[in-house]
Amino acid sequence: MTVSNSPKKKLIEVALPLPEINDASAYDKMPGIGPHPKGIHHWWARLPLPTARAILFASVVDDPEAHPEKWPTEEEQNAERERLFDIIRRMMGKKLHESPEVYAEARAEMLRHSDGKLPAVFDPFAGGGSIPLEANRMGFDAYAGDLNPVAVLLNKCNLELAPRWANHAPVNPEDRRRIGGGDAWRGTHGLAADIRYYSRLVHDRAVKQIGSLYPKVRLLKEQGGGEAKIIAWIWARTVASPSPAAQGTHVPLMSTFWLSNKKGSLTWLEPVVDKMKREFRFVVKSGTPSDRTSITSGTKAGRGGFKCLLSGDPIPFDYIRSEGQKGRLGAVMVAVVAEIRRGRTYVSVTNDQTACAHAPMPNDYPDTDLPNEALGFRVQNYGIRKHWQMFTPRQLVAMVAICDLVSGISADAHADALAAGFNVKLADQYAETVCTFLALAVDRCADFNNSLCRWSPSNQKVMNLFGRQAIPMIFDFSEANILADTVGGWTTCSAHVADCIETIATRSTQLGSALQIDAASGTNSATQLLVSTDPPYYDNIGYAALSDFFYIWLRRALGRIQPDLFSTVLVPKLPELTASPENFHGNREMAKEHFEAGFRKAFSALRHKIDPQFPLTVYYAFKQADEDGEDEDQAGVSIDLTTGWETLLEALISSGFQITATWPVRASQAWRMRSMGSNALASYIVLACRPRASDAPQIASSEFRRELKRVLPAALRHLQQGNIAPVDFAQAALGPGMAIYSRYGRILESSGTQLSIRAAINIINQTLTEVLSEVEDEFDADTRWAIAWFEQFGFSEGGFGDAEILSKAKVTSVSGLQQAGIVLSKGGKVRLLRPDELPADWDPQNDQSIPVWEMTHHLLRLYHYQAVGDEATSVLLRKLGSNGEAARDLAYRLFKIAEKRKLSQEALGYNALVLGWPEVARLAREERIARPATQPDMFGRT
Incomplete structure (x- = not known):
């Protein structure tokens, strides 16, 4: 189509308050921040809610530049832009579900920019549902599309089920007896109260059914004596030793002997070995160990494998994998963790504890296959090829029992709903809602109750499997007591889900729609949409294969309630838009073509559905590259320009879109936790796109290069003024560069062939280097x-x-x-001289000649190497006066050099200085204003 009557430029296409969005988004990704909508169920790489609402708001409101009749001067436009920024800043507040007035203010402002009617928001790759959820809470008609049934279910919970029962009182008899009026059951508090009540029923019934598998433990006299409730058991996988001295005896594979390495409560396992009898056992020790090194490493022998506890001979990973493939790996319980009044205590294993753990296999457990290969999966290499093999026998018994009890709780909820005055139809719907949210709690239990969960000696608790988007092999693992009120227990898991339900809907939240659709095959039937989406990241995360872990339990509990959603044995794999070679017999080219073709189809369909008033916004995250480890699960970050980036840009541009803006959104918790010193790339790049006119002109590649050199310097200066982190700078620079590339119908090389996306990216990067080098002349x-x-x-x-x-x-x-x-x-x-070698007593007021290099590295010395904080660094910056700004320019240039030369520590420092610059500069300005006007600066000026 030909785009006429150019739509008004939106705020997202000009400016955003990135520091505030970054801070709020980083906080939103942190664990332990209290109840949050994401807590109802795990999803991988979930978009932070503050990012989603900021981008939606900025996609609707006009930039003041679009209204010169109202704000004719640049100063007036900046003032109006700041007013809009202030609304976004209020939207970045914590626990925003408790502040409906902020949503109301944002909605009122958006209505003024959209002729009094907000567009419908559609996310065709909804995943965990951050964008549709925030769209719903902001007052849009929200549509969430996804092919993955687990994702669809989560979006149904967020958009349909929780809002459907907002402001309803609970139906359970306990709460009905003490129901109050007024705001007692605002939002989804009533639904949450019912989840808590019916989860207690499930717990009580589970205790009667399987309680004998979870005995108490008898404490030693020095531990207080008597019996104590067990919260976890710690296990080690075993393998027949290949050492001739051990003659095939099964020995433990343990990455550490620590049970608690917290200062003041050091506790560890001490192996007692009888080499003659080829026997071993573990005893619990506490106090101050004589050899911390051996305790820390356990039987681990570096990255190459383990060592035999009996002989000390190596046990390489190749051998362990081979034995696993033959079904010869075993497991031995090595410690019992009990709860006492003053915290945790550890008990050596008894035969009774071991006997209870080896429960008979339950009937009718999910007997489903793991994929032969999948992104992030390693357990198949060790013989784990069925989902049930990721659970101990006792865990499997407990999961089947609780899952079935949840399915059966609908009868109780239905009867109570009828007693509360619901008609039969409403009682059916409400009982199904209760079962659905309880099934999410079952999945939370599954995440904490499998044989791939670690024991954390630092905080003394069971760690869930999905700390990230992978299923790695774990050799020493922990088993939670699912019937105890502890991490991984049913009571704790269901209570957490209930708490998080309270954060989903506000009093004014409306109903949205969750659709199971294939984005590559088409979209929903609605038109005039505002489309905002966070699509799959090439070959980064295998959502479908990972989702199977949860799907098998959801299908068991909810198959009757949602028969269409759970009609397949496992999550559909082949249509998923990821470049996963394992879905194409290992053929990477076929996987790449599947991904590219799917994206082109999706964006081509969206182009004809969107409302031309509003830009399409697309999030892209960089590939997380796993290091080559075994049971260690570390991740690095790599720039993936030739695959993911190229593919995304190709899909957008070839389907008729032009890029109008890009923004790096730093939403990684590591950014805050490392005091803004990380060289990890931004979590997301947000692209704003518009349909390109069908009659867009074509130009020669030489003209493209000239236009880049003309436009890019000012655009880069604008990015620097916005304090884009140096580590993100090259990626952010792709925005203005690709905006030029994508506005033309074709860009032709001298040979007559079209300039490819990859070639354009290389030219943009070359131009960026030239622009940064030219700054040196100043x-x-x-x-x-x-x-x-x-x-x-x-x-x-x-x-x-x-x-x-x-x-x-x-x-x-x-x-x-x-x-x-x-x-x-x-x-x-x-x-x-390195920054840490520079004199600590340096005072620029006593220095006659100060190179920019010197001032930059003295600032770096204070801020990064000595870490004195913002205020102390700002004192130096104030003394440097207006020349201090050049230090930030130099930091950008030096980061680029350090990155190229692989000087990671140096690059980290320059990046940190730029990231901290806004606050340091603000404090310096305030000090300068407060300083008497007669006080001279470093150059003797007053």
Whole structure:
């Protein structure tokens, strides 16, 4: 279609208050922040709610630049933009479900920009549902589409079930006897109260049914004596030792012997070995160990495998995998964790405890297959090829029992709903809602009650399987007491779900719609949509295979209630839009084509559905590259320009969209936890897109290059002024570059072929490097020398002759550089002084000549290396005056060099300084205003 009457430019296409969005989004991703909608069920790489609502708001409201008749001057436009920013800042508040007035204010503002009627919001890759949930709470008609039945169920809970019963009193007899009036049951508090009540019924019935499998433990006299409730058991997998000295005896595979490494309560397992009898056992020890190293490493032998407890001989991973494939891995209980008044205590294993754990297999357990291969899966290599094999016998008995009890609780909820005055139809619907949310609690139990859960010695609790988007192999694992009021217990899991239900809906939340659709095959029937979506990230996460872990229990509990949603044995795999070679017999090209073709179809369909007034917004996250480990589950981050980025941009541009803005949103909790010192990339890049005119012109690639050189410098300066982190800078720069590329119908090389996306990305990156290099011309001679030296040597030594030759080219001298305090010249060698070597008592007011290099690294010394904080660093920045701003420009340039030379620690420092700059600069300005006007600055000016 030809786009005429160009729509008004939206706020998202001009400016965003990124620091506040980043802070709120990082907080939203942190664990332990209390009840949150995400807590009703686990989903992988869930978009932070603050990000979703900020992007939706900024996609609807006009940028003041679009209304010169109202705000004719740049100053007036900036003032109006700040007013809109203030609304977004209030939307970034914590526990916003308790502040309906903030949502009301945002809705009222959006209505003024959309002719009094908000568009419908559609997310065709809804996943965990952050975008549709926030759209619903902001007053849009929200549609969530996904093919994955687990995702569809979660969106039904958020958009249909919880809002359907908002502001309803509970039906259970306990709460009905003490029901109050007024706001007692506002929002979804009534539904949450019922979940708590019926979960207690499930617990009581489970105790009667399987309680004998969960005995108490007898404590030693020094532990207080008597019996105590068990909260967990700790196990180790075993394998027949390949050592001739052990003659095939099964020995434990343990990554650590620590039970508690918390200061003041150190407790560990001490192996007692009888080599003659080829026997071992473990005893619990506490106090101060004589050898912490051996306790920390357990029987682990580095990254190559384990060692035999009996002989000390190596047990390589290849051997362990081979034995696992033959079904020869065993398991031994090594410790019992009990709860006492003052916390945790640890007890050595008895035969009674072992006997209870080896329960007979239940009838009719889910006998479903794991995929032969899948993204993030490693357990198949060790012989775990069925879902039930990820559970101990006792865990499997408990999961089947509780799942069936949840399914049966609908009769109780139905009867109570009738007694509360519901008609039969409503009572049916409400009972189904109760069962659905309780089934989510079953899945939370599954996450904490499987044989791939770690025991954390630092906080002394069971850790859930899905700490990230993978199913790794764990050799020493913990088993929670599912009937205890503890982490992983049914009571705790269901109570957490109930608490989180209270955060889903406000009093004014309306009903949305969750649809099971294939985004590549079409969208919902609605038109004039505002589309915002967080699609799959190429080959990053295998949602379908991971979801099977939860799907098997949801299907057992809810198959009768949602027969269409749970009609297949497992989650559909082949249609999923990920580039997963295992779905195409290992063929990577076929997987790539499936991903690209699906994206093109999806975005082509969306192009004809969207309301042209509003930009399409698409989130993209960088690939998390797993390191090659076994039971260690570490992740690094890699830029994936030639695959994921290229594919996404190709799909958008080839389906008729042009990119109008890109924003890096830093929503990683690591960003805050490491004091903004991480070199991890931004969690998301948000792209704003508009339909491209069908008659868009074509140009030559030489013109594209010229336009890049003309436009990119100002765009990059704008990004720097917005304090884009250096680690995100190259990715953010793709935005203005691809905006130029995507506005043309075709860009032709001299050969007549079309300039590819990959080639365009390379040209944009080259131009970025040139622009950053040109900034050097504005620096002083000493700084230009230091940059060139750093690019070649970093902070390492180089020859004096090389340094002298370079100094002549940069119009300075080695002696002058040494006098300036930025180099050390000794014994025919020269090197730059590291920030931590610079004098701590340096005062710029006593320095006659200060290179930008020197001021930058003194700021870095304070902020990053000495970590003195924002206020102390701001004192120095104030003394540096207006010249201090050049330090940030230099930090961008040096980060780029450090990244290229793989100087990770140096890059981390420059990145940290830029990230901390806004607060440091704000404090410096405030100090400067408060300083008497007659007080001179570093250059003697008043």
